[in-house]
Amino acid sequence: MPAPTSGPTPGNDPCHDDRRDRGTDPLLSLRTAVVLLPAVLCGVGTVLLLTWAGQHPGLTIPSGVIGAAGATAFFDRVIGR
DSSP: OOOOOSSOOTTTOTTOOTTOOTTSSOSSOHHHHHHHHHHHHHHHHHHHHHHHTTOOHHHHHHHHHHHHHHHHHHHHHHHOO
């Protein structure tokens, strides 16, 4: 009689995909990281400049989010595929 196992083995586990090891895949592709980094910096810069100018946080944070969204679209076009 074979000894009982404590859990599923990689060969018979339906949730385990042997074709791809998910530990080696990057979270973001290089292009995505290159597009998002300057966009986030633009959004943070917008918030900092508006805060430094004395604006209310209720105005600065949405402005920063809008600035980051616009910068994402801009850098997506500029960097290209």
